[in-house]
Amino acid sequence: MRGRGIRLTDETRAHAVERVSRTAKFFDRLGDVDVRLTRVKSHDSDHRFRAELSARAAGQLVRATGEGDTVRRSVDAASDHFERRLRRLSRRLSDRRRHRPKPEVRAGGPRRRSDQPDERYPSISRVRRSVGKPMTPEEAAIVMEEEGEAVVLFSNVETGDLNVLYRSAGGRLELIEPA
Numbered sequence: 515m516r517g518r519g520i521r522l523t524d525e526t527r528a529h530a531v532e533r534v535s536r537t538a539k540f541f542d543r544l545g546d547v548d549v550r551l552t553r554v555k556s557h558d559s560d561h562r563f564r565a566e567l568s569a570r571a572a573g574q575l576v577r578a579t580g581e582g583d584t585v586r587r588s589v590d591a592a593s594d595h596f597e598r599r600l601r602r603l604s605r606r607l608s609d610r611r612r613h614r615p616k617p618e619v620r621a622g623g624p625r626r627r628s629d630q631p632d633e634r635y636p637s638i639s640r641v642r643r644s645v646g647k648p649m650t651p652e653e654a655a656i657v658m659e660e661e662g663e664a665v666v667l668f669s670n671v672e673t674g675d676l677n678v679l680y681r682s683a684g685g686r687l688e689l690i691e692p693a
Contacts, residue, residue, distance in 0.1 A: 519553035520563070526551070526585055533593040534567065537600065544600070545570035551585055565592035572607055576600060651689055654679045658687070 515527060534547050547569040554562045565588040568577040576599050580591025648669045649657070658666045658679060665680045670691070678690040 515549040515551070517551045520551050520585060522551065526589075529586055530565075530589050533589055534596075537593045537597045543572050547596075549589075551588070554581070563588040565589045567592050567596045571600060571603060574603065576603060651677065651679060655687055 515522065515530060517526075520526075530549050530551075534549065538544050538547065547567055550566040552564045552566070554564050562581060562583065563585045564579060564581045565585070566577065566579045568575060570576075576596070578592050578596035578599050580588050580593070580595055582588035582591055648671045650671055654666045654668045654677070657663070657668075658681075665678060667676065667678055669675070670677045673691070675692050677692075680688055680690070682688045
């Protein structure tokens with residue numbers, strides 16, 4: 515913790531440490547947090563304070579600033595900003611993990627050592643990737659009709675489960691839900 519134009523008291527240090535440690539609980543891989551407190555001259559008042567927080571998290575530098583009319587308020591504003599940035603980084607990392615491509619399935623089923631297709635398994639002619647977009651079964655039926663799809667994979671907004679909507683041989687729409 516460093517102060518520029520400010521005398522750092524034990525109370526100020528304790529408050530900054532308490533706020534930063536409370537913020538750090540939102541991200542488990544957070545490095546050491548650097549806290550800089552500065553007195554800033556402003557046009558509307560003689561004393562304005564700025565707190566700057568920076569740390570490495572998941573290999574990225576995360577910075578946040580906050581200003582206030584007291585040192586305490588500037589630390590509070592900076593730690594709130596820091597918390598929002600850490601949550602956003604955490605969300606981005608979990609989304610990246612969640613949407614990581616799955617290993618490719620080889621068309622034609624399992625292969626023998628000679629790499630020749632085995633007639634015991636059905637052959638897959640095409641692999642098509644689909645994102646189960648959140649929608650209701652009624653919306654899935656509309657998408658199915660508009661796009662001329664034979665099958666629609668979607669995330670049911672009512673249950674949160676992946677569902678499949680398809681047209682049966684009799685021409686009716688049928689829904690497959692997990693048991």
